[in-house]
Amino acid sequence: MRKIVAVIALIMLASSAGACAKMLGLEQEKESRAFEHRAHVLEGINCNQCHTGIQEAGDTGPLHLPTTADCVECHQDPHDPETCSDCHGRARNRRAAETARKHLRFSHATHVEEGAGDCVRCHVNVTTDSDYVRTKHPTCLSCHTHKGQWDTRDCGGCHVDLPGEMTRPESHVVHDGNFLREHGVQANAQGDLCTSCHTQRQCAECHGITVPTIPSRLDFDRPMRDTMHRANFISMHDMQAAADPGACVVCHSELFCVDCHTRLGISGQNPTRGNPHPPGWSGPPGSGNAHGQAARLDPLSCASCHGGAGEILCVSCHQVGGPGGDPHPPGFNSRLDKANDLPCRLCHVGGL
Amino acid sequence: MAPLPQAAAQPHSVGAELWGQLDPNVGLIILEGSTRKYPYVEAEGLIWGGAGSPQYGLRDNDATFEALIISIKVRDPRGITDTRLGRFILGTGAVRAMHVDGGHITLRAPSKTHFEIFGGVPVDGNIDGRKYDWMAGARVSQGLGKIGVIGASYYNRYNTGQRSDEEVGADFSLRAAHWLDMAAKFSWEIVNPGLAEVLGTISAQTENHKLRGEIFATKRNTIRLLQQTSLFTVLGDPGAFKTGGNLFWRAAPRLDLSVEGAAQQAAEDWGWTGYLRGLLRTDDEGNGSVLGELRRQDVATSQWTGIRLAAEIPIYEDTDEKVGLMPEFEIVIPDDRRPETGKAWPWGRLAVQWKHEKGWALAAAAEAGSNATQAIDVRALARFSYQQKWHGKQ
Numbered sequence: 001m002r003k004i005v006a007v008i009a010l011i012m013l014a015s016s017a018g019a020c021a022k023m024l025g026l027e028q029e030k031e032s033r034a035f036e037h038r039a040h041v042l043e044g045i046n047c048n049q050c051h052t053g054i055q056e057a058g059d060t061g062p063l064h065l066p067t068t069a070d071c072v073e074c075h076q077d078p079h080d081p082e083t084c085s086d087c088h089g090r091a092r093n094r095r096a097a098e099t100a101r102k103h104l105r106f107s108h109a110t111h112v113e114e115g116a117g118d119c120v121r122c123h124v125n126v127t128t129d130s131d132y133v134r135t136k137h138p139t140c141l142s143c144h145t146h147k148g149q150w151d152t153r154d155c156g157g158c159h160v161d162l163p164g165e166m167t168r169p170e171s172h173v174v175h176d177g178n179f180l181r182e183h184g185v186q187a188n189a190q191g192d193l194c195t196s197c198h199t200q201r202q203c204a205e206c207h208g209i210t211v212p213t214i215p216s217r218l219d220f221d222r223p224m225r226d227t228m229h230r231a232n233f234i235s236m237h238d239m240q241a242a243a244d245p246g247a248c249v250v251c252h253s254e255l256f257c258v259d260c261h262t263r264l265g266i267s268g269q270n271p272t273r274g275n276p277h278p279p280g281w282s283g284p285p286g287s288g289n290a291h292g293q294a295a296r297l298d299p300l301s302c303a304s305c306h307g308g309a310g311e312i313l314c315v316s317c318h319q320v321g322g323p324g325g326d327p328h329p330p331g332f333n334s335r336l337d338k339a340n341d342l343p344c345r346l347c348h349v350g351g352l
Numbered sequence: 353m354a355p356l357p358q359a360a361a362q363p364h365s366v367g368a369e370l371w372g373q374l375d376p377n378v379g380l381i382i383l384e385g386s387t388r389k390y391p392y393v394e395a396e397g398l399i400w401g402g403a404g405s406p407q408y409g410l411r412d413n414d415a416t417f418e419a420l421i422i423s424i425k426v427r428d429p430r431g432i433t434d435t436r437l438g439r440f441i442l443g444t445g446a447v448r449a450m451h452v453d454g455g456h457i458t459l460r461a462p463s464k465t466h467f468e469i470f471g472g473v474p475v476d477g478n479i480d481g482r483k484y485d486w487m488a489g490a491r492v493s494q495g496l497g498k499i500g501v502i503g504a505s506y507y508n509r510y511n512t513g514q515r516s517d518e519e520v521g522a523d524f525s526l527r528a529a530h531w532l533d534m535a536a537k538f539s540w541e542i543v544n545p546g547l548a549e550v551l552g553t554i555s556a557q558t559e560n561h562k563l564r565g566e567i568f569a570t571k572r573n574t575i576r577l578l579q580q581t582s583l584f585t586v587l588g589d590p591g592a593f594k595t596g597g598n599l600f601w602r603a604a605p606r607l608d609l610s611v612e613g614a615a616q617q618a619a620e621d622w623g624w625t626g627y628l629r630g631l632l633r634t635d636d637e638g639n640g641s642v643l644g645e646l647r648r649q650d651v652a653t654s655q656w657t658g659i660r661l662a663a664e665i666p667i668y669e670d671t672d673e674k675v676g677l678m679p680e681f682e683i684v685i686p687d688d689r690r691p692e693t694g695k696a697w698p699w700g701r702l703a704v705q706w707k708h709e710k711g712w713a714l715a716a717a718a719e720a721g722s723n724a725t726q727a728i729d730v731r732a733l734a735r736f737s738y739q740q741k742w743h744g745k746q
Contacts, residue, residue, distance in 0.1 A: 025605030025636060092637055151495065152431025152460055156390040161363040163386075164741065177555055177566050178598055178612065184449065185535045185551045189493075189525035190501050191444050192434065192458060192466075200421045201384065201398050203441035207449040209475045210418040212380050212400045212410075218371060220733050221705040221715040223662035223680045224631075224643060232682050232699040235723030236656075239686075243618050243625070243654035246549075246572025246592035250448050299584040300574050306584075314583055327586055334544050334580075342514045342581035 034131040035089035041127055045074075047119045057108040063097055064108075096134060103165040105158050137169065155196045162197040169197075179226055207251060241301070249300055285323050292324075312346070319347045362388055367711075367739035374732040376405030389744075391431075395424040434458040442470055445491040445505025446521020446539035448549070451475040452487070464495030466503075474509070485511045493523075500526035509579070516579035518542040532556050541576040544585055548576040562602040568614075569595040593617040596626075606633040616651045623651030639666045640676075655687035671709070678703040678717075686724075693724040703733075711739040 020026075040050070048055055050066040057064055071084045078084070085094070100106070111122070120126055122135040140158070141150055149157055159165060168175050187194045205215045206228060212218065216231040233240075241248050280288030295302045306313060317324030338344035369382040379402060386396035401417040402410050410416045423438040436456045443449035444456070447470075454472015461467070471488030489507025496502060502524040509517040521539035528534065536552035550571045557564035572592045575585045596614025603609050613626035627647040634640035645660040660682045668675040681700045689695040699721030707713045717733045 023632070023634075024603075024607050025633070090636070149431075150498075151464060153434075154391060154431045156388075160390075160743075161388075164363055164365075176557065176561065176564050176600060178568075181568060181570075182535070182553050182555075182566070184443070185523070185537050185553060186525055187449075188443055188445055188447070188537050189503060189523045189535055195425075199386065200396055200423045200440045203443070203449065204398070204420050204451065207441045207443070207451060208420045209451040210420050212371075212382065212402055212418070212420075213378075217373075217733070218735075220701065220717045220719075220735070221676075221678050221703040223678050223701075223703075224641060224664060230660075230682070231680070231701060231719070232684075232697075232721055232723075235697050235699070235721065235725075236684060239649075239654035239656065243616065243623070243649055243651035244592060244594065246574045246577055249574065249577045250549075250572070295584070296590070299590065300578065303578060303582055303584040327583075329586065332586060334586075336515065336543060336580065340514070342512065342516075343583040343586075346583065 033087065033090070035093075035133075037126040037130075037133060038128055041120075047126075054108050055112040059105050059107045063094075063101055065094060065097065090131060093131065093133070099165065099167065100134070103160050103162075103167075105160050153192045153196050163199045166197075180228055246300075296329075315343075315346045362390060362744040363741060364388075364744055365739060365741040367737065369735060369737040371735045372733070373404075375730065378402065378404035378410065391427055391429045393424065393426050397422045432460055439475065442472070444468055444470065445489075445493075445503050445507075445523050446519050446537060446548075447489060447505065447507050450487070454487075466491075466493045466495070466501075468492070468505075470507075484513045485509070485516075487517075496526070499528060500524060502526075511579055511581050514581050515543060516581040519548055531559065541573075541580070543580040544576060546576055547571070547573050549573070564600040565597065566599075567595075567597040569593075590619040591617055592619075594625075606636070607631070618652040618654075621652040623649070623654075625649040625651060634665075639669070640664055650687075656684050657687075658682060658684045673706065673708045675707075676705050678705065694722055694727070697721070697723045699723075711741070713737045 050070055051064045052066075052070065054064040065085070068084045072078055075084075080087070112119075122139055123133050124136075124139070125133045140146055146158075149155070155162055183194075205211065205218075214227070214229045214233070216225065216227045216229060216233070219225065220231065229237075278290065280290050282291045283289055291302075314324075314327075316322075318327040320326050334344070336344050338348040364385075364387040366385040367383070369380075369384075371380040371382065372378065380400055381402070382398065382400040384396070384398040386394075388394040398420045399418065399422075400420065401415060403415045404410060419439055421439055423436060423440040425434060425436045427434050434457070437454075439451070439453050440456070441449055442452050442454070442456055445468075452470075452472035452474050454470065456468065456470040459467040468491040469488075470490070471486070473486050476485060487507060487509035489505060491503055491505035493501050493503030503522065505521045505523070507517070507519055508515065519539045519541055521537060523535075523537035525535040526533070532554075533556075534552075534554040536550070538550045539548040540546070541548040550569070552570075553566060553568040555564060555566035570593070574590055574592055578585050594614050594616045596612065596616075598610060598612035600608065600610045608631040610629045611627070614624065616623055616625050625648065627645055629643070629645040632642045634642065641664050643660070643662045645658075647658040647660070649656055649658075660680075662680040663678065665677040665679075666674060667677055679700075679702050682698070684697040684699075685695070686693070686697070699719070701717050701719035703715055703717035705713070705715040713736070715733075715735045718731070719733065720728065720730045722728055
């Protein structure tokens, strides 16, 4: 009995392990595998025998992928009556070829002549059993002409519509990792490279001041998209602002908060939505006056509502000789003209 | 075989989108278009109008019309100059991404030295106190062969006729080896002298891209990120510093795992933040996927643990159209649990999407959530869009 149970358990374990392996992609589906380019190369079969007419192909027209009829010219006794490409070669690679045909200004005729019919010079991986045989970007750029185009960000010579192509570069620009953190510093250093693929709309969806709504709400059917403000961000925004006080103001002016809160009626003046200031927040000298310490710890929180014209409220107390005392911290230094520049002139009338 | 779209011709596109939300009620219409004539000119525009509950970009109960992008980029055929004019996002050197009405010119010398000048009026909606606001600056950068670029920049900004920002900055992006990337930028405020911002990141990855690690550091001086016309800039330097690292691992062809941890300073408090994330693609093409994430933040008054689950589930696909389901669920559990704010804040959304090969798309969703200020918030969303793309003469 124990042996039977053990055998059943082993069978179940093996089948679930197999299912897991398929789910994780560790075990490839039998009906889809990389095309056996290497075997054909080792047999000495010329590329043009299967990819008929590729040597004359320009930058428009059909793809030159072999059909089942081409295959059975040699494989006269196929093991399966189905279309060969259903199993041999992956659908995604054929789709990649279609994308390239649609978006690349590329002529095999020109390149075959220059490469003297040596396909492997560009399609390096046909000599292996690799799943990927398309030419990689560094191979293209190794040609003298393209070096200059790379320097001037002139991708349009080959890529007809990079924003529409939306193919993630494989080699020359890293897009892995934490995009939200890394993209800004990369874009500021070489923004012209970014804009060769990315449209202004893509930047403005997050960085635009006049956006109609946040991206995760506008594109509510794209949950995998990594954005700074996820759809439920509003419930967390005050905590996030407290945790990283410099992050908000990088994009939002400090008046952004009060603009929205005023429109939504969320302020200290609206008793139904709650006063953000706890008891003992402000009062005459000698009272609790917690607002002073809070303002020094997180001035942006204060500025987010009391910035701009609201600063008059602060200055009414915080001026030299005023009940709020000297607002300047020890070692205060500024190149502003106190007679003419804000905020100095709020107190230093006439430069005094 | 179906005829393939013609390549080697200039693409043009126009699109329209109707977007609506129920409770609070909001309606938007978005119109966009783009065109290009290689190698001389590229243009794109996106304008929108909306009405409904005053929130998001809507300014009041009456109709709002805005331009998000109206940009034209003119290029000389040899690539010596690029000029962008209109309303666009400017982000170069020390200048943090800024929405401006203005221009940006790039001049490229054969020595791989680039000169940039830019200026304009920052877009800031209709907020009072931002009148006579303008900015201008320049950047010079030097290409370092194939491996990267190093640059220095300067910009100033005036608000209501007053100098509100003046910064110098340095930046670089370097791919030191095929497995090693690094980038950093640094900016120094001149008006109220001191460090404004430093960001740096170094990442390394294996040749097969299965493993990638990154270390990063960000230091921001909040009072110098404020416009210097603000009184709050005199209140000292509370500081905001974050440093940490993350690791990405393609554990299996369809499974990505990532983990991140960082120490974070907010004013005088130190804390930490981090997450664990897993993404499983349900097919080789990545058409379907499932995401799980566990996140924890313990910095200053932001102390919470969150779980997020999301999926994209293809339910029908043929050559012309496809239909998918997109469920999302999040729950945030704050450390400070009080009866008046709730012990946990769950949120969920279920979206369904239909897309047609000819450019039509329709999506609808229902969502519900609870947070510290609202016990229950239920909404419905819908979007109907069309995009037409065609290629001009070769």
